[in-house]
Amino acid sequence: MATEFKLPELGENIESGDLVRLMIKPGASITEGEPVMELETDKAVVEVPSSVTGTVSEIRVKEGDKLRVGQVIFTVENGTGTGTTPASNTAAQPSVIPLVPISATPAPAAIPQPERRATPTASAATASEFKMPELGENIDSGDLVRLMISVGASVSEGQPVMELETDKAVVEVPSSVSGVVREIKVKEGQKVKVGEVIFTLEGGVVAAEPARKHLPVEHISGQQAARLAFQLAMRAEGKTEEQALPPDQPHTLAEGFSMPVQLGKVAGTDRDPVPAAPHVRRLAREIGVDIHSVQGSGPGGRIGEDDIKLSAKNALIAAAAAAQTPRAIFIEPALPDFAKWGKTERVSMRGVRRKTAEHLRQAWNTIPHVTQQDRADITELEHLRAKFAPRAEEAGGKMTVTAIALKVCASALKVFPQFNASIDMAKEEIIYKQYISIGVAVDTDRGLLVPVIRDVDKKNIVELAAEMTQLSKKARDRKLTVEEMEGGTFTITNLGGIGGTGFSPIVNHPEVAILGLSRSRMEPEWVGNKFEPRLILPLSLSYDHRLIDGADAARFLRWIAEAFEQPFLLSVQG
Amino acid sequence: MxxxxxxxxxxxxxxxxxxxxxxxxxxxxxxxxxxxxxxxxxxxxxxxxxxxxxxxxxxxxxxxxxxxxxxxxxxxxxxxxxxxxxxxxxxxxxxxxxxxxxxxxxxxxxxxxxxxxxxxxxxxxxxxxxxxxxxxxxxxxxxxxxxxxxTVVPSLKLDSPRLMDSTSALDLPDIPKTLLVIGGGYIGLELGSVYAALGTKVTVVEMMSGLLPGADRDLVLPLHKRLEKFFSAILLNTTVKSLKDEKTGIRVTLEGPNVKEKEQVFDRVLMSVGRxxxxxxxxxxxxxxxxxxxxxxxxxxxxxxxxxxxxxxxxxxxxxxxxxxxxxxxxxxxxxxAGHKVAFEPNAIPAVVFTDPEIAWAGLTETQAKEQGREITVAKFPWAASGRAITIDRPEGLTKLLIDPKTERVLGVGIVGAGAGELIAEGVLAIEMCALAADVGMTIHPHPTLSETMMESAEVFYGQATDIYRPKK
Structure with a gap:
């Protein structure tokens, strides 16, 4: 039986490519998964693997041709009879493998081998779904960072299927079902809600179901890999995307000597046409709803009357809630049109950045901040640190100033319990915490994360150093869980690794104080009757002035400074 | 209020x-x-x-x-x-x-x-x-x-009744033997068509590389092909250097790659370079x-x-x-x-060129989509597959929908063919009502009419058009 190999889907919106190189000849035998050609698409050069096995009988394209998705590339005589795809079944699409710097492409999921077999037992197949599970308290959605499955791949229970970025953490979501993926309902970059169907499954046998033509099957992993490869190639050449992509043809328009090209232009504003019927747009204007901010609930995001009314209702509820809050709600002043002065780019503020912005604005608006500055002479401590560093290393950690600061602060918080507290303004109460858990601000490529070390007072410095090292790594690898960032009673932020002589940290609400460490440096200190070079660590303590008086803060910080200077204090008082 | x-x-x-x-x-x-x-x-x-x-x-x-x-x-x-x-x-x-x-x-x-x-x-x-x-x-x-x-090009100003603008051309002073139309926009092509039908040998000069600058090329092509036979010449990339009134006509100096005779005399000249x-x-x-x-x-x-x-x-x-x-x-x-809260912000303003075949479009054009770098899927239905088009012997038409591949929303419609100007109204409605391709495809259109080409274009998007085989890519 002759079987056709058709050009598979290459990725989102890629319909065709130029055939750069053919890797097969008539008479050659090929097996499924073996690369058969190189194709240059708009985005990258990709290697296309075969989805059929057999002996090549006829090649219907030649190098230099423009190939379209679905076009027959070659036919095979069915030699071995394994893993072949009937000519009619275009559904078994292998993923394409990007050729450009593939070694640097961190996409293990980019090469899923289709495991489906065309089995004509369609009616027996039962489809099931995998829905987004609960992720934790108060988390009802997340941004889909990476899909780890593709259509046709088999998944088993417990196997991670996607990475999701919630407000604070990137989590791997494991499958709760087993079977072969039939259809993926979500896309990378999309917001996914708890309970939303992620993919559907064929239980065991695969049905030779009719190709779902009007639901374009996304080959995200292949596309993602191609994009990554493209970006890497660009970076390697030191180009920006704009430089790498061919420039648009300049639009020539002869002034006054030709027809108005504006004829038939999408009218009105520069904005995209609103997906709403004219009477709905009018309703929005009449009741004062900015239709561009309304999320349509209809097909294709179509906005209906009900969406406008709901939006207005929500605005009223929000306004009423704001009116009840004694503190005036903070309204962002309107922005000017920056485009007047030059080119701009708008990027959505997702995940960590958005959460950080909301949290810090709330903290800043709630807490009357004061920052107390002090300096600690850590010359002696530095000697001890160097001496005990190997021990921490043995335990898998690094004896850093932060690790020591954790211990110092834990002791200080025991002596000054009002720094280990929170304020309940509604009940007019102060909540003193009987535990000491300290958050440490970690700078990651996605922004500021604050993992929390529990029961710091019950751990020694070597243990703290090991735990700190472990948590920092997790933070940078995006593996921190939400639980690991909750429940802190105090925060330390160390910018000493970067530099600076002091700064005003913002209190991590609902905590009441935060300690900032800056770069320690050798300074001349007046010791006895002469200057001596001493290693000085600048300390900045921001605190909630509602609960903490200036004198207390000064005493607290002095205590910390002295503890750094004479670690013996820790065992005496801490 | x-x-x-x-x-x-x-x-x-x-x-x-x-x-x-x-x-x-x-x-x-x-x-x-x-x-x-x-x-x-x-x-x-x-x-x-x-x-x-x-x-x-x-x-x-x-x-x-x-x-x-x-x-x-x-x-x-x-x-x-x-x-x-x-x-x-x-x-x-x-x-x-x-x-x-x-x-x-x-x-x-x-x-x-x-x-x-x-x-x-x-x-x-x-x-x-x-x-x-x-x-x-x-x-x-x-x-x-x-x-x-x-608009009058100042360097081509001429005080002669032989030089017409759209107003005087519509007065139909006579049927000239030869007419030069300066400007291949819709006014020039419409009026040029009138004179050509009445028996005038019409030459069109256009400065740009194609007729109807601004319109999608695939829509212009069938018209261009027909006009090539209908007119005596269509000179693209060509400019008029000078006009001179002579007893027998207006002497015109042309400059362009396909100009055989640099100087030609026309009975009348129509200047239609815009408004x-x-x-x-x-x-x-x-x-x-x-x-x-x-x-x-x-x-x-x-x-x-x-x-x-x-x-x-x-x-x-x-x-x-x-x-x-x-x-x-x-x-x-x-x-x-009157104090109503209104704004002029239509999603589509239809444009129609009343030549034969007519060209009409609304909303987004392919040219614009390309300029904006916007991803669209274009679903085309050639009229050669339309029974109605065959019965009137006009199979050269084309209907196309520009569709957002993600939302499947119809963003633009382009039609070339007999009666395109009437057909475009449905496209405008589809765009304004935020119709999805499925909405257009699932709306029953009368048979046999040219309006079916709208429906079938939408079906082409899904690879399921009845009268043409275009499997989904």
Whole structure:
């Protein structure tokens, strides 16, 4: 039986490519998964693997041709009879493998081998779904960072299927079902809600179901890999995307000597046409709803009357809630049109950045901040640190100033319990915490994360150093869980690794104080009757002035400074 | 809301934008004065534009079909053209329609003042009446709807009746043996088609690389192919260097890659290189109205100018210079004056070129999508697969939908073919109603009609069109 190999889907919106190189000849035998050609698409050069096995009988394209998705590339005589795809079944699409710097492409999921077999037992197949599970308290959605499955791949229970970025953490979501993926309902970059169907499954046998033509099957992993490869190639050449992509043809328009090209232009504003019927747009204007901010609930995001009314209702509820809050709600002043002065780019503020912005604005608006500055002479401590560093290393950690600061602060918080507290303004109460858990601000490529070390007072410095090292790594690898960032009673932020002589940290609400460490440096200190070079660590303590008086803060910080200077204090008082 | 019933509103200019504004304002209870130099409302559109040209294009179509009928076994013989009668018929149409508008003005108690208006200040206008005399009138709001006029290339100015603009060409002074059309835009091609059908040898000169700059090339191609046979020459990338009036005609110097004879003599020359806004209104500097570098009056979304009592609509207020845009804007301006919360922000303004075949499009074009770098899926249905198109022997048409691949929403529609101008209305509705391709595809269209090509294009998007095999990629 002759079987056709058709050009598979290459990725989102890629319909065709130029055939750069053919890797097969008539008479050659090929097996499924073996690369058969190189194709240059708009985005990258990709290697296309075969989805059929057999002996090549006829090649219907030649190098230099423009190939379209679905076009027959070659036919095979069915030699071995394994893993072949009937000519009619275009559904078994292998993923394409990007050729450009593939070694640097961190996409293990980019090469899923289709495991489906065309089995004509369609009616027996039962489809099931995998829905987004609960992720934790108060988390009802997340941004889909990476899909780890593709259509046709088999998944088993417990196997991670996607990475999701919630407000604070990137989590791997494991499958709760087993079977072969039939259809993926979500896309990378999309917001996914708890309970939303992620993919559907064929239980065991695969049905030779009719190709779902009007639901374009996304080959995200292949596309993602191609994009990554493209970006890497660009970076390697030191180009920006704009430089790498061919420039648009300049639009020539002869002034006054030709027809108005504006004829038939999408009218009105520069904005995209609103997906709403004219009477709905009018309703929005009449009741004062900015239709561009309304999320349509209809097909294709179509906005209906009900969406406008709901939006207005929500605005009223929000306004009423704001009116009840004694503190005036903070309204962002309107922005000017920056485009007047030059080119701009708008990027959505997702995940960590958005959460950080909301949290810090709330903290800043709630807490009357004061920052107390002090300096600690850590010359002696530095000697001890160097001496005990190997021990921490043995335990898998690094004896850093932060690790020591954790211990110092834990002791200080025991002596000054009002720094280990929170304020309940509604009940007019102060909540003193009987535990000491300290958050440490970690700078990651996605922004500021604050993992929390529990029961710091019950751990020694070597243990703290090991735990700190472990948590920092997790933070940078995006593996921190939400639980690991909750429940802190105090925060330390160390910018000493970067530099600076002091700064005003913002209190991590609902905590009441935060300690900032800056770069320690050798300074001349007046010791006895002469200057001596001493290693000085600048300390900045921001605190909630509602609960903490200036004198207390000064005493607290002095205590910390002295503890750094004479670690013996820790065992005496801490 | 303000009490609008006592507002005194003046509308300067009686074209489609002007009379649409005046009539709606009257319907809303305002006291309306409509000022125009002609005897009745109508403007360029009715007197010297859309309407008379369509009457003549209807005749051109008839002549062409009679010629084409020879292929079907029908021969009417050579047509005889009675130019006086044709001109008279065309003028009777204009008279009927403009007279009708005069009637409608009276019925609505719109005070029609025949004359030319000049501004005294932001609320006062001095009208120099056609019948003689002046009148100074004061209003609460003024709508400027003065329209546009044909552009003249200064270096090609010539004081000769042989050099025509669209206005004089529509007067049909004679049937010249040869005609040069300068400008391959819609006015040049429409009027060129009229003269060609009447027997004139027409040459079109276009400075750009294609006819109808701005329209998608796949829509222009079938028209270009047909016009190549119909006209004696279409010279692209070609400019006219000079015009010289001679006894026998106008001597034209051409420059371009395909120009065989640099100098040619034509009986008549039609200059149709575009239109410019009539914003040089006397006394406009006595108001706060601002005019931009291109001569258009600056307006906001409500069509209000920088002078809060003055609004501007239609050609004088910006592109595209189309009667239907002006009418919609006029209604928007009047509603804004009445205190309604309105804005002019259509998702689609249809454009129609009334040649044969017609070209029409609405919303996003492929050219624009490419410029904006916007991802779209184009679903095309060639008319060769339409039963209706075959029965009228016009299989060269094409219907296409521009669809957002993510939402499947119809963002643009383009049609070329017989009657495309009528068909585009469905496309405009689809875009304005935010129809998905599925909505268009699942709407039953009458068979056998050309309107089915809309439905089938939508089906092509899903790879499931009945009359054409286009599997989904």
């Amino acid at each position: 303000t009490n609008t019933s006592n507002l005194r509103v003046a509308v300067i200019g009686g074209g489609p934008g002007g009379y649409a504004s005046a009539f709606l304002a009257a319907d809303l209870g305002m006291k309306v004065t409509l000022i125009d130099p002609e005897a009745n409302p109508g403007g360029v559109c009715l007197y010297r534009g859309c309407i008379p040209s369509k009457a003549l294009l209807h005749v051109a179509k008839l002549l062409e079909e009679a010629e084409q009928a020879k292929n079907w076994g029908i021969d009417f013989g050579e047509p005889k053209v009675d130019l006086n009668k044709l001109r008279g018929w065309k003028e009777s149409i204009v008279k009927k329609l403009t007279g009708g508008l005069g009637q409608l003005s009276k019925q609505r108690s719109v005070q029609f003042v025949q004359g030319k208006a000049a501004f005294v200040n932001s609320t006062t206008v001095k009208v120099t009446k056609t019948a003689g005399g002046e009148e100074t009138l004061t209003f609460d709001r003024i709508i400027i709807a003065t329209g546009s006029r044909p 410019r806004p009539n914003s040089e209104i006397f006394g406009l500097d006595q108001t706060k109205v601002k005019v931009n570098a291109k001569g258009f009056i600056e307006i906001n979304a409500q069509r209000q100018t920088a002078d809060p009592t003055i609004y501007a609509i239609g050609d004088v207020a910006g592109e595209p210079m189309l009667a239907h845009k002006a009418m919609h804007e006029g209604r928007c301006a009047v509603e804004a004056i």
